[in-house]
Amino acid sequence: MNYFSSHFKLGILGGGQLGKMLLYETRKFDIHTKVLEASEDAPCKIACNEFVLGNLMDFDAVYDFGKQVDVLTIEIENVNLDALEKLEEEGVKVYPPTKALRIIQNKATQKLFYVDKGIPTADFSRFAYASEIEDAVENEALDFPFVWKAAQFGYDGQGVKIVRTFDDLKELPPGECITEKMIPFKNELAVIVVRNPSGQVVTYPVVEMEFHPEANQVEYVICPARIDENVAEKAQEIALNVSREIGHIGILAVEMFQTQDDKILVNEVAPRPHNSGHYSIEASYTNQFEQHIRAILDLPLGRTDSKVAGIMVNLVGAEGHTGDVVYENIREIMAMEGVTPHVYGKKQTRPFRKMGHVTIVNEDINEARRIAQRVKETIHVVSQ
Known part of the structure; x- marks a missing residue:
């Protein structure tokens, strides 16, 4: 065609x-x-x-x-x-096929799939209603602290909460959900796998993700991840296995935990271009968005390696600001070496709403991380 x-x-x-x-x-x-x-x-x-x-x-x-x-x-x-x-x-x-989306769309179904396929993941419990969680705690079937996740419709940190006390339970929405054991991890990692209908498969380098402690949103994505090579290989292998078992077409972002003893546990997946791949627009030979188009149209897949180290900084609405958006100090960050802002086109900001991202590229990953910190401290997404 x-x-x-x-x-x-x-x-x-x-x-x-x-x-x-x-x-x-x-x-x-x-x-x-x-x-x-x-x-x-x-x-x-x-x-x-x-x-x-x-x-x-x-x-x-x-x-x-x-x-x-x-x-x-x-x-x-x-x-x-x-x-x-x-x-x-x-x-x-x-693309991705409906059968893959049925596995992924519901987090409880997704976790049960991992268990069924022998894919390593954190221990979890499934609840039809959030009200059942309190009974589980009282009966000592569940211990504080744990991670609560809505089974469906979570995004950008929404639908995820760390529950430490009974008071935290009162704030949870009532519907289907899962709870996960808190993992004392070293790093949160991600691997993007790409597959086309002809069966060609490629992976991007392992990235490291740093999260905002309150909003549960990614603040920084660092490529390549600053981890041992054997850990990176293990993460790639597990991501490829997840991809094979799910049978997706297009992009599949596999988010993972690296535990203190260097085990890899799958957290969750996204069957589409993903925040963990935004760095690729400036840093990779073929960015994740072009790669997704190539995959779903069954075109040859492009190179996935990086031309240079890349870090992505999310731009989210500042706390206390709701209304017409202003990107404060955007000129200042554009004066920094290797910095490219991406503005998403949302006219209204609110606290923690994703409004854009900034990519920092540099031959030295540590220097890129330092510049990324300056970017984060300089630009502010506020309202008029």
């Missing part, structure tokens, strides 16, 4: 910043794109060929949209899977 400067249509479910960055690549290749998103103010709107307003969880909206495109992909997991399944049955190419 001719994808370039043709009548081919690529459909994207979701119009956020990941979709916007995918569209940088489709515009480079002149691939016609159509986006479905519920928000009129979606970042994707300025860059796609066609924009459709619609609820991603609504069967009819997703099904009708999918019938109008040749290949359908996602930039967010929270989509109507029954509609995708029907589209697949009728011959529409959906």
